[in-house]
Amino acid sequence: MLIKSFEEAKMTLGLRALARRLQPSHPLYEQITRELQQAEAGEYGERYIVRQLEKLSYSMDIHILHNIRLSRPLPIQLDVVVVTPYEVIIIESKNIRGDVQLKSKPRQMIRILDTGNRSIFNHPEVQLEEYVYGLQGFFRQHNVEAHVGGVIVFPFNNARIDYENGMFPVIMSRELTNFLRQRNAQGERLDVQEIIALLLHHHTSYEPFPLCRYYDIEERAIRQGVFCPKCQLGMMHRLPLKWRCLSCYHTDSTAHYVTLQDYSMLISNHITNKQAQYFLQINNRHIVKRILATNCYSKVGVTKQSKYQILP
Structure with missing residues (x-):
């Protein structure tokens, strides 16, 4: 059963907004686009694994939770958690292509592309460990007895794996069915509903916003205006x-909503009428006032410096 479905991380949404609004000439542009590509590739693999597990759940007693983040006793962010009647399994997804060598001494992941480009990363089992x-510490803290296991999964066949034995199994996503079937009848039975409720109750979202402060980017480096939701390239002009x-020439009545979301993720989740005029590129405070009244939580103050909290 799918308990917590796939959801794009807020950091990915923020990186996408930042890449869209940062000038290509900015010193951090290449870093931001690279981080966005890595985040999107990782989430694409996680989405695929969640879909495969959801199909499997119709014939197997498993419960799937995507992207669980716990802050205590250690801050951890888990790609996919599978709760079976006998075990809680953490799936560490690695969507990576090329020749991949998983070395045990020292623990490194080496990736060699067809071009010959060689990169060295942390071994995924270090993170999974x-x-x-x-x-395990989280469960002890809440007086829950549950065995915790882990597995490293490569979702697609675009990686050729050379694996030196380590602490955790390394499999392709097509092997998940057999892997879970073999582990689905071992040990003491768990209180599955208690574990699920506990994970959901203590899950917290990671929000590094505003990203301008996170990356130390000046606000003036952010491009203003409303981008076209259809062609993604053109700027939009306000008509009645x-x-x-x-x-x-695509028309849209709510294109400003994404622009306000961009402002919230990049600069601040509060905005004045004057700031909104500048960012939306509308030279009419009355139109902007109506837009903010519709797309914001609340208004603080009654003067021209009143601030609106942008809806998430």
């Missing part, structure tokens, strides 16, 4: 009650 240790793209 920390996650298992953290989740709607927006029109200056490139593809």
